[in-house]
Amino acid sequence: MTSTLSVAAPAGPGQSPGPGGRRPFGKSLLARVRPWMLLTPALLVLAVLLLWPLVRVALFSLQDYGLREIVSGEPNWIGLGNYVEIFTSEQLWAVVLPNTVAFAVLSVAFTVMFGTAVAVLLASLGRVWRTVVSSAIMAAWAMPAVTGTYVWVWIFDADRGVFNHVLQSLGLQDAPVNWFTDRWSFYAIVLLNVVHHGFPFVAITVLAGLLGVPKELLEAAEIDGAGAWRRFFSVVVPQLKQIFAVVIILSTIWDFKVFAQVYLMPGGAGSNREVLNLGVWSYTESFGQNRYGFGSAIAVLLTLLLLGITVAYVRTILKEEEL
């Protein structure tokens, strides 16, 4: 569902005349409750299925919540025990946090740089080629995460993967290598997968921005003697600051919570402890070990992390426009 909300419409409810009154003839009671009648079903669903679970996950995180508690429904409070265990665990500092944060930083950097480069390329193409290339990009974007991940796993498969096959026939390696056991090569593949799936959004969004930069500005800069690089970084980038902010923050949110792309890789579902990230750790502790309380605490930490980024996102949007 991800993708395109970002460029979000600064839709203008400001169109309606005057504060409040849609109709010039005063406001009946019906008119006043109507928005709430329209909103109630959606808000109910959001409250029961998104907000209440969020409260509950926080409550679970303060309990030793296992299978027995699920069945009996009896609470089993242990205070901040789960959090203490997380923060004192070797696993968090040596594996999970580096995997999560370093991966997010790298993949955001690569996605945004590559996406921007592609956008610049697209902007310089003629009509026909731009359509061809952007359709190809759309196809990469549309690939579901699940099937996309399986295709990458297949490409890098140890025994019969095409990657090993090509390396061997080029004489670069003697025997097939299992790329999924090593933490670095494992995440290199995840990175490739995530960048491949994520750059189209950046490219298309930045392209929209690029096409909106006034030609006069660029021509003026050229007359003043600015080279192509200078023009890009001193004229175009400042113009697109807003777009870049949105693209970077959204990519950050998505890349912090990569789940399927890791979980579906060989060893990614918990059997290889070296490659856990926050999301997968939370999931495997909960549903693998039946330690739902501990898993909830990890999930709460991940949520808080994302919340911080979301606040930044909302601020950036709000600065420019009224919701």
Add this chain to the structure above:
Amino acid sequence: MSRPSTMARAGKGVAVALLLVFTLFPAYWMLVSAFDGKAGRGSSFVPAEPTVEHFEFVLTDGGFDVFLRNSLLVALATVLVSSLLALLASVAVARFRFRLRTQVLMLVLVVQMVPLEALVIPLFVQVRNLDLLGTLTGLVVVYVALALPFGIWMLRGFVAAVPVELEEAAYLDGATWGRMFRSILLPLVAPGLVATSIFGFITAWNEFVFAMTLLGGETQNYTVAIGLRSFFGQHSNDWGAIMAASTIITVPVMIFFILVQRRLASGLTAGAVKG
């Protein structure tokens, strides 16, 4: 501006070619393996033994016919319910100004950022308490919630783009609010509704974590995203079948995506133009 030199043109050509290869290779490789009778036994870049037997196997003995039906049911139910709720809510936030309006919008925006990993534990418990584990109904309920925030956010742009003057004209002609909604607003936001529906469909079609968690061992209720896992063996994987099944999953999404893409872009910016 000066005409680009030959060098620059050639460089650009190479860049485009490399980009196309990188972008399309996974999809291409998926298709090649799906149609290759020798997939996984010696790799060549075109099908060595062109065949559709993987597709036949997947759709019959592989059980994918059932998974496809389940996914369709779930996705359609999700689309119907979430689009209806999203339409009503988006009219409220785009057309009315009321107290807490900004807060409601913030809420819609923020809940989209919640990681599924945080929701999966409490929702598993909730669905379990409702005795809906392993059923498609439980899955639909969750997917409606997942598709709703984005649907509201998107439809709001489409609704806001309908000129208020049209509504006012309807009122002047004596229409009630309900009449105006049916005869003016609904037809005009129909394209947006299509776009939103397609996105809801894709959400439900692609979703993996909840399907895996809530359906558990109920193989006959599996959706396509987790049905794929049945082709992974203990020791060897049937890659030809996996890629054929992946193709079946991916192609409708790609078609929908390209269909909806333009609509989407116009919907999200439509409100902006009105300013």
